[in-house]
Amino acid sequence: MIAHAKNFFYKTLREDPKDAEAVSHKLLIRSSMIKQIASGIYAFLPLGHRVLKKIETIVREEMDGIGGQEMTMSIMMPAEMWKKTGRWDIYGDDMLKLKDRKEQDFCLGPTHEEQVTTLAGQVISSYKQLPLLVYQIQTKFRDEPRPRFGLIRLREFVMKDGYSFHDNEESLHETYMEVLKAYQRILGRMDLSFSVVAADPGQIGGNLSHEFIVPAKVGESTVFKCDKCGYVATSEVATSVAPALDTLEKPDQAKLHTPNSSSIDDVSQVLSLPKSRIVKAVMVIGDSKPYMILVRGDRNVDESKMNRRFSEWRMMTDEEITNMGLVPGFVGPKAHIEGLTILKDKSLDNVDWGVVGANEKDYHIVGVSLGDIPYDEIVDVGAVVEGDACPNCGGPLSSFTGLEVGHIFRLGTRYSEPLEAFYHDANGERKPFIMGCYGIGVTRLVSAIIEQHHDDNGIVWPWVVAPFHVVLIPIGTVQSSLDELSDSLVKAGLDVFVDDRDERPGVKFVDADLVGFPVRIVVNAKNTDQVEIKFRKTGEVVRVSRNEVVKTILDEAKNL
RNA sequence: CGGGGCGUAGCGCAGUUUGGUUAGCGCGCUUGCCUUGGGAGCAAGAGGUCGGCGGUUCGAAUCCGCCCGCCCCGACCA
Secondary structure, X not given: OEEEHHHOOOOOOOOOOOOOOOHHHHHHHHOOOEEEEEOOEEEEOHHHHHHHHHHHHHHHHHHHHOOOEEOXXXXXXXXXXXXXXXXXXXXXXXXXXXXXXXXXXXXXXXXOXXXXXXXXXXXXXXXXXXXXXXXXXXXXXXXXOOOEOOOOEOOEEEEEEXXXXXXXXXXXXXXXXXXXXXXXHHHHHOOOOOEEEEEOOHHHOOOOEEEEEEEOOOOOEEEEEEOOOOOEEEOOOOOOEXXXXXXXXXXXXXXXXXXXXXXXXXXXXXXXXXXXXXXXXXXXXEOOEEEEEEEEOOOOEOHHHHHHHOOOEEEOOHHHHHHOOOOOOOOOOOOOOOOXXXXXXXXXXXXXXXXXXXXXXXXXEXXXXXXXXXXXXXXXXXXXXXXXXXXXXXXXXXXXXXXXXXXXXXXXXXXXXXXXXXXXXXXXXXXXXEEEEEEEEHHHHHHHHHHHOEEOOEEOOOHHXXXXXXXXXXXXXXXXHXXXXXXXHHHOOOOEEEOOOOOXXXXXXXXXXXXXXXXXXXXXXXXXXXXXXXXXXXXXXXEEEHXXXXXXXXXXXXXX
């Protein structure tokens, strides 16, 4: 494939766009890969389009490699199937709903479990046809409240979503692991460093999931890991052992005056005690019932963990707290509060004594043995913090931020049951499919790759996803040798971009670096027998005779 | 949805506080000359509903009101 700059649909920018913050966003705009159409919605110009297609090809090859069957589902779909699974309401405003001319309800698919499950129910009728793995690479729409960072958080984006169907858990597990390995190969081929981490299935459902996280500054996911034993988990599911407190003699239990000290910080200061000695009491309404959640004072309740514990929850208002006979800001545990359930977070496990609210304005009680505090259940809803001990080996946990580029789930029968997607088993009984689902954010990968592969001058595309492998820059009149050279490169299967613009060499060099072609070839009229080859990644420059060019590049390609 | 910022030529910005010629600058674009190994130079040009609507005024990019869009932090989020 060959393209010529003179009539190529692109225009590089000298200055950073003012609306861009992330490096990948700035470079995508400046190199003219994408143009914004609306918030979270972009057009892919030819350069960006070519990158996207190359990423898709890698994904497709690896999915086909484990027996995945590619298909294309519809983007727009009727409300009915979403109402059956309950997600017509659960998904909320993130799902773009619309009506057709007959006033029928439709939505633009934010994901495709409903559709693929419906289809499977219609097409698959026997256990003999299982297991089955299908996938598509297709545009999704989610009306995100806050799109950001160019292609990182979009409203309209391309995703590879795959779904598997099984008649038993072992089969699901097998496919799940095969997809996991395929994902590792996909990201590895794109030269991304990444972590596979235990994660929160969120509203997709299921009991276990893994995220594929590419470490990046602009990452929205926080991951905790243990260097000692290899434990990794997102902040949403990470557990830890809170480090032990400094030994401190327990004072006699006493009610102390703590005027205007309703926050942990205030109490800690007034009593000259570490925040970890204070028992935080968080009052919530969970699934319509009141709960008091006790957490160690130096940490917070994690919302994702709460979302898994309760299907619906919110903080109590001050009025509701007062109505329970408690005092907002000075809430503490006490026995026998009608209808109240007390949950004790495990972060309090190794606290021997502490401070609790006195349930009286401006008073706290010190010297309370944790053993004396009443509770109904021990729970894990506390947010992990860096420095906590690894739940497996006790080693210290550290954290990093990254981009979630893939997520795989075991769904079980979450969708097949409500959609009545059944097969017949060996005994002739109708059973719902056991399902898995597997996503990769294709558009997000474009950004992830740039976040990991760039320098001060621009993008440094890995060979396999570069929009073009080679940029050819002529200096002076070299038409015949240029044609000959580009011919041989194209015949060797390379994608060649000829910068034949009527520009000075400096302009072309700067653009070549910005756009990020892995290889730059300069042909100078002063000496057409030899050409200069420069590798973007290493900056290495070699001069070779024209007939050695293809070989030189192909030899080096595996390192690019 | 809460907080903050921005909206003037394709891009980046000045002008708005204190209303007043024909709304400027850099880059980019067009034409010519010149130049050709890291964003050259000279000359002549083209390009604007000043985000939108309404109001105040002799007069509005500038003051007032309403609305829209975009970005950042948070909430939210496979």
